[in-house]
Amino acid sequence: MSGREGDAVRELTRLVEARIGHVVPDRNLPFLEEAVRRRVAKLGLSCVEAYVARLSEREDVAEWEELLRLVLVHESYLFRGRRQLEVLVEAFLPDLVEARREARSLAFWSAGCSRGEEAVTLAVLLADRPELDGWDWRILATDVDSRILEEARSGLYEGRAVREVPAAVLARFFVRLGEERYRVRPEILARIEYRELNLVKEPLDPPGAPFDAILIRNVLIYFRPESQRRVVEAMAGLVAPHGIVVPGPSESLWQIVDSLRPVESHGIYFYRPRSASPVPDRTDGKGNGGRNPGQERSVVSGRRLTSPGVDRKRGTTAPLRNPGRARSKPQEPPCCPDGVGVRDAVEALVSGRFEEARTVLAELASGGDAPAMVHALDGLLAELLGEPPGTSVRAYRRVLFLEPGWFQVRLLLADLLWATGDRRRAAVEYRRVLREAGMAGTVPFWNVLGLPDRAAAREHARARLRPDQERP
Numbered sequence: 001m002s003g004r005e006g007d008a009v010r011e012l013t014r015l016v017e018a019r020i021g022h023v024v025p026d027r028n029l030p031f032l033e034e035a036v037r038r039r040v041a042k043l044g045l046s047c048v049e050a051y052v053a054r055l056s057e058r059e060d061v062a063e064w065e066e067l068l069r070l071v072l073v074h075e076s077y078l079f080r081g082r083r084q085l086e087v088l089v090e091a092f093l094p095d096l097v098e099a100r101r102e103a104r105s106l107a108f109w110s111a112g113c114s115r116g117e118e119a120v121t122l123a124v125l126l127a128d129r130p131e132l133d134g135w136d137w138r139i140l141a142t143d144v145d146s147r148i149l150e151e152a153r154s155g156l157y158e159g160r161a162v163r164e165v166p167a168a169v170l171a172r173f174f175v176r177l178g179e180e181r182y183r184v185r186p187e188i189l190a191r192i193e194y195r196e197l198n199l200v201k202e203p204l205d206p207p208g209a210p211f212d213a214i215l216i217r218n219v220l221i222y223f224r225p226e227s228q229r230r231v232v233e234a235m236a237g238l239v240a241p242h243g244i245v246v247p248g249p250s251e252s253l254w255q256i257v258d259s260l261r262p263v264e265s266h267g268i269y270f271y272r273p274r275s276a277s278p279v280p281d282r283t284d285g286k287g288n289g290g291r292n293p294g295q296e297r298s299v300v301s302g303r304r305l306t307s308p309g310v311d312r313k314r315g316t317t318a319p320l321r322n323p324g325r326a327r328s329k330p331q332e333p334p335c336c337p338d339g340v341g342v343r344d345a346v347e348a349l350v351s352g353r354f355e356e357a358r359t360v361l362a363e364l365a366s367g368g369d370a371p372a373m374v375h376a377l378d379g380l381l382a383e384l385l386g387e388p389p390g391t392s393v394r395a396y397r398r399v400l401f402l403e404p405g406w407f408q409v410r411l412l413l414a415d416l417l418w419a420t421g422d423r424r425r426a427a428v429e430y431r432r433v434l435r436e437a438g439m440a441g442t443v444p445f446w447n448v449l450g451l452p453d454r455a456a457a458r459e460h461a462r463a464r465l466r467p468d469q470e471r472p
């Protein structure tokens with residue numbers, strides 16, 4: 001994208017970011033340019049620059065709504081990240097109930113709620129809890145997009161949005177309107193208040209604070225670190241001292257602000273105001289008062305950033321050959337807001353927390369087409385776990401289909417083929433490494449993962465292609 005129109009669209013993305021914090025990735029610019037051209041024609045404007053001027057010079061609420069539609073990501077579904085919400089209710093609800101015993105009321109906030117998928121899932125889980133019988137519990141669900149809130153208020157869900165909902169839950173809490181088409185029952189909908197609210201507009205003052213739990217799943221990943229910090233800092237002040245902040249299962253907040261501390265329950269991280277006292281981890285889900293504070297683990301203090309003591313069994317490219325590097329946090333690629341979850345996966349991988357890495361990667365892939373980096377990490381993880389080479393070969397081939405220039409992945413693939421005895425195909429890949437490593441792109445976090453740089457990759461490929469090496 002170049003020229004005056006390209007510049008105008010980039011200026012538009014700056015306006016969007018200043019208004020709602022959302023960073024439009026470069027890969028979406030051609031789509032945005034096309035869509036904006038259609039708006040320009042519809043409004044009878046002369047050019048894209050005139051459209052940008054119109055939005056920057058006056059408060060055109062209706063047109064902003066149109067534009068936000070084009071850039072925001074509303075992807076979600078009911079019972080997404082189900083385990084996380086179940087753990088929230090099983091492990092933390094008893095404490096919240098204890099803290100609010102006198103008032104007999106609880107306040108939850110789902111921030112950046114989209115069509116209310118997270119709020120409805122939480123409401124359904126809470127509706128089943130006997131200890132909340134007769135309690136006044138409510139969920140405030142907010143979003144910057146007024147139109148998506150209209151859809152949320154309708155309580156209608158269909159297709160993909162309902163596929164993960166257990167049949168028993170559908171039968172109890174939803175009215176069936178047709179094939180994969182349901183409406184939430186009014187008693188559940190009545191617990192949720194939908195409201196328009198822009199998280200980056202200061203001051204952040206949602207009604208009903210302090211909250212017993214704030215859920216902010218898959219929203220901050222679209223913001224730059226500075227906006228993330230401001231929002232999370234404000235949330236730390238809006239959550240009750242006994243309360244918790246809940247990002248998406250693959251997101252972490254502890255690098256963002258000091259005022260929240262991570263606590264782990266059942267392998268999932270939640271965040272508490274730093275001043276709060278430790279909370280027990282209850283595994284029976286009955287809220288029987290059985291405190292077991294030893295099970296709560298501070299992620300910061302309990303973190304393992306040393307060598308996992310595992311290395312690849314095959315091949316010689318030796319990713320993770322220097323896992324100590326992971327002591328310095330993997331830096332998010334500057335242009336890549338999606339890098340937040342990926343960074344967590346990388347960190348889990350190089351720290352030897354393979355189960356966690358697998359969970360994060362599964363979550364990152366759950367929204368549909370997984371990005372190349374997720375496949376790359378899947379392949380590495382399979383190798384580290386000693387899974388059959390075919391698993392990693394398939395993962396690396398997917399990467400190279402999406403990112404043919406990632407020479408480090410090509411080298412990993414070549415090494416695997418070599419190790420399995422397929423020297424002919426390995427040689428083809430080594431030759432491509434030699435041809436392309438000089439100009440191709442590098443894998444994000446390659447140095448943290450211990451992958452070779454260009455010179456080392458070529459050197460290794462060259463060595464493998466020596467005549468005496470090519471014969472098995």
Ligand SMILES: C[S@@+](CC[C@H](N)C(=O)[O-])C[C@H]1O[C@@H](n2cnc3c(N)ncnc32)[C@H](O)[C@@H]1O
Nearest residue numbers: 020073075076112113114118143144198199217
């Ligand atoms: C991917 S959806 C996540 C929805 C929900 N949290 C979930 O996980 O089910 C992201 C949502 O954040 C909202 N959002 C983005 N920027 C926002 C802002 N500045 N203030 C409030 N909501 C915002 C978007 O409109 C979108 O509905």
